[in-house]
Structures are given as structure tokens and as C-alpha cells.
Amino acid sequence: MVGKTKKTKNGTLDQLKRVQADFENYVKRVEKERETSQQQIRHQVIHDLLHIIDDFHHAVHNATNASQEELAQGVVTIAKRLDKFLESQGVKCIQCKGKPDPFKHEVVLEVDSKQPEGTIVQEVQTGYTIGDKVLRYAKVSISRRKP
Secondary structure, three states, X not given: OHHHXXXXXXXXXXXXXXXXXXXXXXXXXXXXXXXXHHHHHHHHHHHHHHHHHHHHHHHHHHOOOOOHHHHHHHHHHHHHHHHHHHHHOOEEEOOOOOOOOOOOEEEEEEXXXXXXXXXXXEEEEOOEEEOOEEEEOEEEEEEEOOO
């Protein structure tokens, strides 16, 4: 009976060790897959940005021979491509109208204005969200009551 119990105990212990080793291998595999996935995402994002960077380099290279109007048009085109890229990544601009939202806006200045007190009168720096997370708060100036 004692021998059978020892044998069962040893078998159970071996089984437990195998399960533990399998789990540790699983954790390592999942971590490696996560790292590979993140690297693939980074590569895709950078790949998509390279086209826009090429446009910048092209614009800089041709800046000396281009008219001011052509240069301005090139900058506008690049800005549109950047906006489209951000949109493709789920990035959206924070709207800056009405009262500031402390979860989206950072008030950096109060100015005298005819607008109702505490109303956003100017966007100082654009804010961005991705999904429901703020990437960067919008910096705004708000109106204050004239003395």
C-alpha cells in the first residue's frame, strides 16, 4: 500500500511538473507573440509614415525651384496626408467649442471678449484622442468678463 501511494505521489508530482513546464512555455510563447505583434504594428505605422516623409523630403528638395504658391500647395497636400494617416489610426481632433471640458481641454489663457464668460474663444494647440483616450489635451483660451 505504501509503495502504491509513493508511486501515485511520484506520478502526480511528475504530472504537476509537466503542467508547470507547459504553462511556463505557454507564457513565454504568448509574450513572444505579443512582442512580434507589436513589432509588426510598429513596422506598418512607420511604413505608412514613410510616404509622407518622402513628400517632405521632396518638398524640401524642390523648395528652391518652386514658387511660393507651389510650395504652399505642397505643404497643404502633406498636411492633408498626415490628417488622413491619423484618421486611419483612429486619431481624432478634439473639438474646441462652447465651454471647456476638463477631460479634454486645458485652459492656458483668459482673454477679454464679448463672448459669454468661460467660453472657448481660441484653440491654442490642437488636442487629439484615440478611441476614448486623450493623446494630448487641447490647449484653449477662454473669455472672461470685461471689468
